[in-house]
Amino acid sequence: MEEMKKGLEGVVALDTKISYIDGIQGILMYRGVKIEDLVDLPYDAVSYLLINGKIPNESELSEYSQELKDNRIINGKQIDVLKEFDFGVEALDGLRTAISCTAHFDLENNHHSPDANKNKTIKLVAKFPTIVAALHRASFDKEPIEPKDDLSHGANFLYMLTGKIPTDLEAEAMEKDLILSAEHELNPSTFSLRIAASTLSDLYSAVICGLCTLKGPLHGGARKGVMDMLDEVGNIENARPYVLNKLERKEKIMGFGHRVYKTYDPRARIYKDVARRLSIENGDTSWFDLAEELENILYHEFVEIRGKPIYPNVDFYSAVVYKYLNIPAELATSIFAMGRVSGWIAHCMEQYADNRVIRPRAHFV
Numbered sequence: 501m502e503e504m505k506k507g508l509e510g511v512v513a514l515d516t517k518i519s520y521i522d523g524i525q526g527i528l529m530y531r532g533v534k535i536e537d538l539v540d541l542p543y544d545a546v547s548y549l550l551i552n553g554k555i556p557n558e559s560e561l562s563e564y565s566q567e568l569k570d571n572r573i574i575n576g577k578q579i580d581v582l583k584e585f586d587f588g589v590e591a592l593d594g595l596r597t598a599i600s601c602t603a604h605f606d607l608e609n610n611h612h613s614p615d616a617n618k619n620k621t622i623k624l625v626a627k628f629p630t631i632v633a634a635l636h637r638a639s640f641d642k643e644p645i646e647p648k649d650d651l652s653h654g655a656n657f658l659y660m661l662t663g664k665i666p667t668d669l670e671a672e673a674m675e676k677d678l679i680l681s682a683e684h685e686l687n688p689s690t691f692s693l694r695i696a697a698s699t700l701s702d703l704y705s706a707v708i709c710g711l712c713t714l715k716g717p718l719h720g721g722a723r724k725g726v727m728d729m730l731d732e733v734g735n736i737e738n739a740r741p742y743v744l745n746k747l748e749r750k751e752k753i754m755g756f757g758h759r760v761y762k763t764y765d766p767r768a769r770i771y772k773d774v775a776r777r778l779s780i781e782n783g784d785t786s787w788f789d790l791a792e793e794l795e796n797i798l799y800h801e802f803v804e805i806r807g808k809p810i811y812p813n814v815d816f817y818s819a820v821v822y823k824y825l826n827i828p829a830e831l832a833t834s835i836f837a838m839g840r841v842s843g844w845i846a847h848c849m850e851q852y853a854d855n856r857v858i859r860p861r862a863h864f865v
């Protein structure tokens with residue numbers, strides 16, 4: 501049997517047309533288009549690109565956006581179920597259960613035809629933000645806010661969460677966040693979803709598998725970890741002692757390091773710029789300044805300790821963006837999932853289209 505690679509590091513498990521990462525040069529492409537050329541598009545267009553393989557033309561985009569808008573609402577029965585949830589649990593657990601309920605209420609749940617999968621795709625992409633916002637409001641005994649058709653996917657989410665129309669920059673930040681979170685090749689949640697899809701399980705089940713894997717603090721859960729860390733550190737004076745203490749105890753610092761990127765994560769660079777702009781609009785740059793200080797300290801400590809730097813990953817400056825958008829830390833992983841669902845669906849469809857059950861071997865010791 502072949503040599504075992506712990507954590508499957510460097511193992512190539514499948515072919516994909518959905519995204520490409522060059523971890524040495526810091527390049528990320530969705531369907532052959534560089535991430536830097538995608539972040540100014542609407543999230544709907546990037547979602548369409550990931551799922552259908554091409555950037556939509558004007559009429560394709562308007563049809564796709566309208567289908568998403570028509571499906572944003574969740575029904576009264578489902579809202580009643582959400583209100584019964586135990587809000588002591590993590591928000592992502594609520595989202596996972598709510599997506600299970602959506603599957604339960606969808607009569608096409610176990611239909612595998614292309615039409616049924618297309619309908620389920622629209623429902624999943626459209627309803628994720630509504631569910632995340634409604635669940636959060638329900639945890640404060642607040643009624644859900646109906647979606648607004650004249651707002652983009654991201655802006656409408658912020659509106660459904662707070663009841664306030666976001667500023668142009670806040671809306672742009674949310675759209676960019678969803679785009680930057682949408683896809684990342686064979687990350688742990690996508691790999692787990694592809695395994696589920698390879699057994700020919702249904703789309704909802706595969707997405708739920710992705711959600712369960714995203715939850716962990718070493719994956720999507722790191723974003724909440726960064727928000728908690730910023731609160732814990734509090735101000736620039738505490739940054740160095742915090743980092744040194746963590747490194748001495750050999751603890752990981754959330755939002756840094758990556759299995760694939762050995763240079764600056766291109767998504768982190770874009771998030772950093774958005775965070776900086778939000779901090780200026782906000783008139784208080786202290787979260788941004790603190791984050792930048794943590795980045796600088798870690799960079800130099802790693803050069804000192806290992807002779808090579810460590811860089812922020814996607815979860816670091818996204819957490820700073822969420823701070824300026826007044827997004828509570830407990831929602832961070834769920835919002836990551838709102839963006840990632842388009843990439844997950846694309847991978848599910850790619851797996852169905854050319855399937856062989858994914859079943860590696862273990863080395864018995």
Ligand code: CMC
Binds near residue numbers: 722756815
């Ligand atoms: N803080 C402190 N030390 C670190 C960090 C960090 N964030 N990341 C890596 N290292 C050290 C690690 O201790 C190890 O040192 P040694 O060789 O002495 O044992 C070395 O760098 C290599 O790290 P690793 O954990 O073996 O690397 P990996 O490829 O197995 O893990 C990772 C990658 C992202 C899980 C890891 O860097 C990490 O745990 N980071 C913190 C959590 C985090 O931010 N996760 C989000 C990941 S990116 C987006 C996503 O997938 O959701």
